[in-house]
Amino acid sequence: MTNDYKSEKTETVTARINKQTLDKLRSYAKSENTTLNSAINQLLSHAVDWDVVAAKTSWIPIPKDILISYFDKLDDATIIAVAEESGKHVPRDMLLAMRGKLDVKEWISILRSRAKASGFHYAEILEDDYVKFIMKHDMGMKWSIYFQTYYISSFNMLGCDAEFSITNNTVSYRISKKDYSPDDA
Template sequence: MHEADFKEDSSTFHEDSVNATFRVSSAVMKKLRAESEKRQTSLNAYINQVLRQHVEWDLFESKIGMMPFPKPVLASIFASMNQDEVEKLANGIGKSTAIDMSIFVQGRFNSDAFISWIEMRMKNSGCEVAHRTREDGGHNIIIKHDLGKNWSLYLKIMLESTLEAFGKAPVFFISDSLVSLEYKN
């Protein structure tokens, strides 16, 4: 098996890879092969995705206080909150915790590092994220979460206040199932 650190850019990989040999149980290998076939990708590419997720997220998840939480429970908690409660949560502990976690995982704190961490957090929490960089250097980010309007409001407020601290002026669209934001770099 080949282990590699890849930098993904439009589904092409640009960084050098290194050869590594690992002994893996046949049951684990069978599951890895089946999953790579299901995803219509090579076994090597799939194993690199698994290893990348481990070093970028799994190693930090418990250290930063993240815990697995069923989406329906989170959606229900947020649905039971009123708008003032959501705003206080987002501007208070939500924002400060997100900043602390971002610094811990990324090792630095700027708008790019924060957005990168948010994307990683959302993807690893079962959300779909699309991030497009425009020709003018601006960013368009869409987070599809299916957690309800109050979760969208929470994300909007937390992202908006953090990005504004960097001098960004994000423009948002929110619905029951997604948050879309645009800002210039």
């Protein structure tokens, strides 16, 4: 699901952009098959929603291969224990630091931003009374187990029930529309 900037209130500003940066922005917009304006809005939105605050909340970039290697050396019981414990506390701290409140919609916003920053495919699909979220991480079953357990703990901490399904490289979950309305996001 992408933001529909046409329905949001906008303002026009004039900014000087380094030619090399502008060329990169144009190239990015072309590769994404979108307009320069839309690409700039998407990139700025991601920057203020994630990049600016992530480092301040202890997030650091680590190459995927290193994380996969570490997790491959852990047994499932250890992964589950760590994920359960961190899922009870880390989301609370992140939500308060990054969004200023404990809220399911804001938590999903963080998950969406984190998936994008990590280069994961992320999709939201509207079903009858539910919203289904799919994240393809390509990091193996141990990461799927970690994500599932971590997300279960985090949604429970927020008082939200979620149904999960995992594969070797994908985590999907669905929650009731009453807990999350993407129209309000």
